[in-house]
Amino acid sequence: MAEDTSLEIEETGKSKKKLIIIIVAVLLVVGGAAGYFLMSGSDAPAETLDEETTVSEETSTAVESGSSAEMGSALYVAMPRPFVFNVPGSSRDRIVQIKVQLLVRGDINEETAKKHIPLIEGKLLSVFSTTTADELGTSAGKETLRFTALEKVQAALMDVEGSKVIERVLFTGFVMQ
Structure with a gap:
Protein backbone atom coordinates (compact mmCIF):
# COMPACT_ATOMS: atom_id res chain seq x y z
CA MET A 1 0.00 0.00 0.00
CA SER A 67 -2.46 59.61 -70.23
CA SER A 68 -2.86 59.14 -73.95
CA ALA A 69 -1.03 55.79 -73.95
CA GLU A 70 -2.57 52.58 -72.71
CA MET A 71 -1.73 52.02 -69.08
CA GLY A 72 -1.27 48.32 -68.43
CA SER A 73 0.30 46.56 -65.52
CA ALA A 74 3.96 47.25 -64.88
CA LEU A 75 6.17 44.48 -66.26
CA TYR A 76 9.94 44.19 -66.13
CA VAL A 77 12.04 42.90 -69.00
CA ALA A 78 15.53 41.85 -67.94
CA MET A 79 18.39 42.19 -70.33
CA PRO A 80 19.77 38.68 -70.88
CA ARG A 81 23.32 39.54 -69.82
CA PRO A 82 25.01 42.40 -67.95
CA PHE A 83 26.79 45.15 -69.86
CA VAL A 84 30.55 45.08 -69.32
CA PHE A 85 32.63 47.91 -70.79
CA ASN A 86 35.67 50.11 -70.24
CA VAL A 87 35.43 53.79 -69.35
CA PRO A 88 38.25 56.30 -69.18
CA GLY A 89 38.98 57.92 -65.82
CA SER A 90 41.12 60.83 -64.69
CA SER A 91 43.74 58.58 -63.04
CA ARG A 92 43.14 55.29 -64.88
CA ASP A 93 40.62 53.42 -67.01
CA ARG A 94 37.95 51.44 -65.24
CA ILE A 95 35.78 48.44 -66.04
CA VAL A 96 32.06 48.82 -65.42
CA GLN A 97 29.36 46.15 -65.19
CA ILE A 98 25.71 47.23 -65.28
CA LYS A 99 22.70 44.92 -65.00
CA VAL A 100 19.63 46.48 -66.63
CA GLN A 101 15.91 45.88 -66.53
CA LEU A 102 13.30 47.74 -68.55
CA LEU A 103 9.93 48.84 -67.18
CA VAL A 104 7.14 48.43 -69.72
CA ARG A 105 3.35 48.68 -69.46
CA GLY A 106 1.21 45.84 -70.74
CA ASP A 107 1.81 42.50 -72.39
CA ILE A 108 2.08 43.97 -75.90
CA ASN A 109 4.94 46.28 -74.90
CA GLU A 110 6.65 43.41 -73.07
CA GLU A 111 6.59 41.25 -76.19
CA THR A 112 7.79 44.18 -78.33
CA ALA A 113 10.69 44.86 -75.97
CA LYS A 114 11.69 41.19 -75.93
CA LYS A 115 11.55 41.10 -79.73
CA HIS A 116 13.93 44.08 -80.01
CA ILE A 117 16.46 43.12 -77.32
CA PRO A 118 19.45 43.23 -79.74
CA LEU A 119 18.51 46.78 -80.79
CA ILE A 120 18.05 47.84 -77.16
CA GLU A 121 21.35 46.26 -76.12
CA GLY A 122 23.18 48.06 -78.92
CA LYS A 123 21.72 51.45 -77.97
CA LEU A 124 22.44 50.93 -74.29
CA LEU A 125 26.02 49.89 -74.93
CA SER A 126 26.63 52.90 -77.17
CA VAL A 127 25.27 55.23 -74.48
CA PHE A 128 27.18 53.51 -71.67
CA SER A 129 30.49 53.68 -73.52
CA THR A 130 30.28 57.46 -73.97
CA THR A 131 30.52 58.18 -70.25
CA THR A 132 33.57 58.52 -68.02
CA ALA A 133 34.51 56.95 -64.70
CA ASP A 134 34.35 60.35 -63.00
CA GLU A 135 30.71 60.78 -64.10
CA LEU A 136 29.78 57.27 -62.97
CA GLY A 137 31.35 57.90 -59.56
CA THR A 138 28.45 60.16 -58.54
CA SER A 139 24.80 59.35 -58.13
CA ALA A 140 23.87 62.34 -60.32
CA GLY A 141 26.08 60.92 -63.07
CA LYS A 142 24.37 57.53 -62.83
CA GLU A 143 20.93 59.19 -63.03
CA THR A 144 22.02 61.21 -66.05
CA LEU A 145 23.29 58.03 -67.72
CA ARG A 146 20.02 56.23 -66.96
CA PHE A 147 17.94 59.11 -68.34
CA THR A 148 20.08 59.39 -71.48
CA ALA A 149 19.82 55.62 -72.02
CA LEU A 150 16.03 55.85 -71.72
CA GLU A 151 15.85 58.66 -74.31
CA LYS A 152 18.05 56.80 -76.82
CA VAL A 153 16.18 53.50 -76.43
CA GLN A 154 12.80 55.22 -76.76
CA ALA A 155 13.98 57.06 -79.89
CA ALA A 156 15.25 53.82 -81.46
CA LEU A 157 12.00 51.98 -80.72
CA MET A 158 9.97 54.93 -81.98
CA ASP A 159 11.75 54.62 -85.33
CA VAL A 160 11.12 50.87 -85.56
CA GLU A 161 7.75 50.34 -83.84
CA GLY A 162 6.14 53.79 -83.87
CA SER A 163 5.77 53.90 -80.06
CA LYS A 164 8.12 54.41 -77.12
CA VAL A 165 7.42 50.95 -75.59
CA ILE A 166 9.88 51.44 -72.67
CA GLU A 167 8.81 53.56 -69.70
CA ARG A 168 11.98 53.39 -67.60
CA VAL A 169 15.49 51.96 -67.71
CA LEU A 170 16.48 50.55 -64.32
CA PHE A 171 19.97 49.67 -63.10
CA THR A 172 19.61 46.56 -60.95
CA GLY A 173 23.34 46.02 -60.59
CA PHE A 174 26.20 48.49 -60.87
CA VAL A 175 29.87 47.61 -60.32
CA MET A 176 32.87 49.79 -61.20
CA GLN A 177 36.44 48.56 -60.69
Whole structure:
Protein backbone atom coordinates (compact mmCIF):
# COMPACT_ATOMS: atom_id res chain seq x y z
CA MET A 1 0.00 0.00 0.00
CA ALA A 2 2.80 2.33 0.79
CA GLU A 3 4.14 1.71 -2.67
CA ASP A 4 0.81 2.80 -4.26
CA THR A 5 0.79 6.15 -2.50
CA SER A 6 4.38 6.93 -3.47
CA LEU A 7 3.58 6.19 -7.13
CA GLU A 8 0.56 8.50 -7.02
CA ILE A 9 2.66 11.31 -5.55
CA GLU A 10 5.33 10.89 -8.28
CA GLU A 11 2.71 10.82 -11.03
CA THR A 12 1.00 13.92 -9.62
CA GLY A 13 4.34 15.74 -9.45
CA LYS A 14 5.16 14.79 -13.05
CA SER A 15 1.75 15.85 -14.33
CA LYS A 16 2.06 19.22 -12.55
CA LYS A 17 5.44 19.78 -14.17
CA LYS A 18 4.04 18.87 -17.59
CA LEU A 19 1.10 21.22 -17.05
CA ILE A 20 3.41 24.09 -16.09
CA ILE A 21 5.62 23.47 -19.13
CA ILE A 22 2.59 23.43 -21.45
CA ILE A 23 1.23 26.67 -19.94
CA VAL A 24 4.60 28.40 -20.31
CA ALA A 25 4.90 27.23 -23.94
CA VAL A 26 1.40 28.48 -24.79
CA LEU A 27 2.12 31.85 -23.15
CA LEU A 28 5.35 32.19 -25.12
CA VAL A 29 3.61 31.42 -28.42
CA VAL A 30 0.73 33.81 -27.69
CA GLY A 31 3.15 36.51 -26.52
CA GLY A 32 5.31 36.09 -29.60
CA ALA A 33 2.33 36.32 -31.93
CA ALA A 34 1.00 39.40 -30.13
CA GLY A 35 4.44 41.04 -30.30
CA TYR A 36 4.73 40.29 -33.99
CA PHE A 37 1.36 41.84 -34.81
CA LEU A 38 2.01 44.88 -32.65
CA MET A 39 5.48 45.48 -34.12
CA SER A 40 4.49 44.89 -37.74
CA GLY A 41 1.68 47.44 -37.68
CA SER A 42 2.03 50.85 -39.34
CA ASP A 43 3.66 53.64 -37.33
CA ALA A 44 1.59 56.30 -39.10
CA PRO A 45 -1.59 57.51 -37.42
CA ALA A 46 -4.93 56.68 -39.04
CA GLU A 47 -5.36 60.25 -40.32
CA THR A 48 -2.09 60.05 -42.27
CA LEU A 49 -3.07 56.74 -43.83
CA ASP A 50 -6.37 58.20 -45.03
CA GLU A 51 -4.56 61.18 -46.60
CA GLU A 52 -2.05 58.89 -48.34
CA THR A 53 -4.84 56.74 -49.72
CA THR A 54 -6.63 59.82 -51.02
CA VAL A 55 -3.45 61.14 -52.64
CA SER A 56 -2.70 57.80 -54.30
CA GLU A 57 -6.30 57.57 -55.58
CA GLU A 58 -6.08 61.09 -57.01
CA THR A 59 -2.73 60.31 -58.62
CA SER A 60 -3.98 57.12 -60.21
CA THR A 61 -7.10 58.90 -61.47
CA ALA A 62 -4.97 61.69 -62.94
CA VAL A 63 -2.68 59.18 -64.61
CA GLU A 64 -5.62 57.24 -66.06
CA SER A 65 -7.43 60.31 -67.38
CA GLY A 66 -4.41 62.34 -68.49
CA SER A 67 -2.46 59.61 -70.23
CA SER A 68 -2.86 59.14 -73.95
CA ALA A 69 -1.03 55.79 -73.95
CA GLU A 70 -2.57 52.58 -72.71
CA MET A 71 -1.73 52.02 -69.08
CA GLY A 72 -1.27 48.32 -68.43
CA SER A 73 0.30 46.56 -65.52
CA ALA A 74 3.96 47.25 -64.88
CA LEU A 75 6.17 44.48 -66.26
CA TYR A 76 9.94 44.19 -66.13
CA VAL A 77 12.04 42.90 -69.00
CA ALA A 78 15.53 41.85 -67.94
CA MET A 79 18.39 42.19 -70.33
CA PRO A 80 19.77 38.68 -70.88
CA ARG A 81 23.32 39.54 -69.82
CA PRO A 82 25.01 42.40 -67.95
CA PHE A 83 26.79 45.15 -69.86
CA VAL A 84 30.55 45.08 -69.32
CA PHE A 85 32.63 47.91 -70.79
CA ASN A 86 35.67 50.11 -70.24
CA VAL A 87 35.43 53.79 -69.35
CA PRO A 88 38.25 56.30 -69.18
CA GLY A 89 38.98 57.92 -65.82
CA SER A 90 41.12 60.83 -64.69
CA SER A 91 43.74 58.58 -63.04
CA ARG A 92 43.14 55.29 -64.88
CA ASP A 93 40.62 53.42 -67.01
CA ARG A 94 37.95 51.44 -65.24
CA ILE A 95 35.78 48.44 -66.04
CA VAL A 96 32.06 48.82 -65.42
CA GLN A 97 29.36 46.15 -65.19
CA ILE A 98 25.71 47.23 -65.28
CA LYS A 99 22.70 44.92 -65.00
CA VAL A 100 19.63 46.48 -66.63
CA GLN A 101 15.91 45.88 -66.53
CA LEU A 102 13.30 47.74 -68.55
CA LEU A 103 9.93 48.84 -67.18
CA VAL A 104 7.14 48.43 -69.72
CA ARG A 105 3.35 48.68 -69.46
CA GLY A 106 1.21 45.84 -70.74
CA ASP A 107 1.81 42.50 -72.39
CA ILE A 108 2.08 43.97 -75.90
CA ASN A 109 4.94 46.28 -74.90
CA GLU A 110 6.65 43.41 -73.07
CA GLU A 111 6.59 41.25 -76.19
CA THR A 112 7.79 44.18 -78.33
CA ALA A 113 10.69 44.86 -75.97
CA LYS A 114 11.69 41.19 -75.93
CA LYS A 115 11.55 41.10 -79.73
CA HIS A 116 13.93 44.08 -80.01
CA ILE A 117 16.46 43.12 -77.32
CA PRO A 118 19.45 43.23 -79.74
CA LEU A 119 18.51 46.78 -80.79
CA ILE A 120 18.05 47.84 -77.16
CA GLU A 121 21.35 46.26 -76.12
CA GLY A 122 23.18 48.06 -78.92
CA LYS A 123 21.72 51.45 -77.97
CA LEU A 124 22.44 50.93 -74.29
CA LEU A 125 26.02 49.89 -74.93
CA SER A 126 26.63 52.90 -77.17
CA VAL A 127 25.27 55.23 -74.48
CA PHE A 128 27.18 53.51 -71.67
CA SER A 129 30.49 53.68 -73.52
CA THR A 130 30.28 57.46 -73.97
CA THR A 131 30.52 58.18 -70.25
CA THR A 132 33.57 58.52 -68.02
CA ALA A 133 34.51 56.95 -64.70
CA ASP A 134 34.35 60.35 -63.00
CA GLU A 135 30.71 60.78 -64.10
CA LEU A 136 29.78 57.27 -62.97
CA GLY A 137 31.35 57.90 -59.56
CA THR A 138 28.45 60.16 -58.54
CA SER A 139 24.80 59.35 -58.13
CA ALA A 140 23.87 62.34 -60.32
CA GLY A 141 26.08 60.92 -63.07
CA LYS A 142 24.37 57.53 -62.83
CA GLU A 143 20.93 59.19 -63.03
CA THR A 144 22.02 61.21 -66.05
CA LEU A 145 23.29 58.03 -67.72
CA ARG A 146 20.02 56.23 -66.96
CA PHE A 147 17.94 59.11 -68.34
CA THR A 148 20.08 59.39 -71.48
CA ALA A 149 19.82 55.62 -72.02
CA LEU A 150 16.03 55.85 -71.72
CA GLU A 151 15.85 58.66 -74.31
CA LYS A 152 18.05 56.80 -76.82
CA VAL A 153 16.18 53.50 -76.43
CA GLN A 154 12.80 55.22 -76.76
CA ALA A 155 13.98 57.06 -79.89
CA ALA A 156 15.25 53.82 -81.46
CA LEU A 157 12.00 51.98 -80.72
CA MET A 158 9.97 54.93 -81.98
CA ASP A 159 11.75 54.62 -85.33
CA VAL A 160 11.12 50.87 -85.56
CA GLU A 161 7.75 50.34 -83.84
CA GLY A 162 6.14 53.79 -83.87
CA SER A 163 5.77 53.90 -80.06
CA LYS A 164 8.12 54.41 -77.12
CA VAL A 165 7.42 50.95 -75.59
CA ILE A 166 9.88 51.44 -72.67
CA GLU A 167 8.81 53.56 -69.70
CA ARG A 168 11.98 53.39 -67.60
CA VAL A 169 15.49 51.96 -67.71
CA LEU A 170 16.48 50.55 -64.32
CA PHE A 171 19.97 49.67 -63.10
CA THR A 172 19.61 46.56 -60.95
CA GLY A 173 23.34 46.02 -60.59
CA PHE A 174 26.20 48.49 -60.87
CA VAL A 175 29.87 47.61 -60.32
CA MET A 176 32.87 49.79 -61.20
CA GLN A 177 36.44 48.56 -60.69
